Amino acid sequence: MRKLQTLLWMIWRRDPLLSFFLLQKIGAWLVPKYRFNWPQLAWWDDNEFNAYLKRFDELDSNNADRHWMLAQLMRLVSEVPGDTAECGVFKGASSYLICQGNQKAKVRRIHHMFDSFSGLSEPSLRDGDFWSGGDLACSLDEVRANLAEFGEDAVRFYEGWIPDRFSEVSDRRFSFVHIDVDLFEPTRDSLAFFYPRMHVGGIILCDDYGFTTCPGATAACDEYLQDRPESMIGLSCGGGFLIKKGPQPQ
Numbered sequence: 001m002r003k004l005q006t007l008l009w010m011i012w013r014r015d016p017l018l019s020f021f022l023l024q025k026i027g028a029w030l031v032p033k034y035r036f037n038w039p040q041l042a043w044w045d046d047n048e049f050n051a052y053l054k055r056f057d058e059l060d061s062n063n064a065d066r067h068w069m070l071a072q073l074m075r076l077v078s079e080v081p082g083d084t085a086e087c088g089v090f091k092g093a094s095s096y097l098i099c100q101g102n103q104k105a106k107v108r109r110i111h112h113m114f115d116s117f118s119g120l121s122e123p124s125l126r127d128g129d130f131w132s133g134g135d136l137a138c139s140l141d142e143v144r145a146n147l148a149e150f151g152e153d154a155v156r157f158y159e160g161w162i163p164d165r166f167s168e169v170s171d172r173r174f175s176f177v178h179i180d181v182d183l184f185e186p187t188r189d190s191l192a193f194f195y196p197r198m199h200v201g202g203i204i205l206c207d208d209y210g211f212t213t214c215p216g217a218t219a220a221c222d223e224y225l226q227d228r229p230e231s232m233i234g235l236s237c238g239g240g241f242l243i244k245k246g247p248q249p250q
């Protein structure tokens, strides 16, 4: 009886570990293959990062761990020369982190953003049926406002279908490129353009790699890297990245 009382008291007080174990039991019943993480992760209490998530309405989303990972990978390239780019910008949440990373980098950089700003292009046969053309649209004006604090010298916007406007940065070299377009064709075209322009030690991160909802993006990465020295490192939170090996780009 006393044990039951203690248990009820702990449930009522929402004891963190007990609540977690209850959640895990309910989760195992509702979604058996769902993998829970230990809840004692220090980054969950990072005030600055939580303020960033809140600002982009991502505090309760399923994207927080991938955003955290992106910020960490930006630290890894802090000394690599070259600009940064994002293919697939949506509201600018990831670009915001990239611009923050650029401010802390030991080299001066410009961040280039490519997006239709009218949502996804039409999925191909390689993409399955999760996505539809026009999904995830966000206007250029909204993104400009979200990134205004970084100043006009630090960012460039290229509105249009990938790869139509890549030629405008063909003379630039890159330290970090984030590819997040969900689909086979624009992922393939982004890799084909940016990979040869990456400095050694630079990182290409593909947000969609390894998601069953994005089979085309995963295939585009694996096929492109088939006869190259790098391979994608798949992240447990979803997404994958490569670190560019030599030689240096021309």
Ligand SMILES: C[S@@+](CC[C@H](N)C(=O)[O-])C[C@H]1O[C@@H](n2cnc3c(N)ncnc32)[C@H](O)[C@@H]1O
Residues within 6 Å of the ligand: 087, 088, 089, 090, 091, 092, 093, 094, 095, 114, 115, 116, 117, 118, 119, 120, 121, 135, 136, 137, 138, 160, 161, 162, 180, 181, 182, 183, 186
């Ligand atoms: C998942 S969202 C990007 C999310 C963003 N990286 C973030 O962190 O919030 C995908 C974006 O890719 C863009 N997109 C998809 N296919 C495209 C294409 N073929 N050309 C240009 N933009 C495209 C969409 O407009 C959308 O903004």
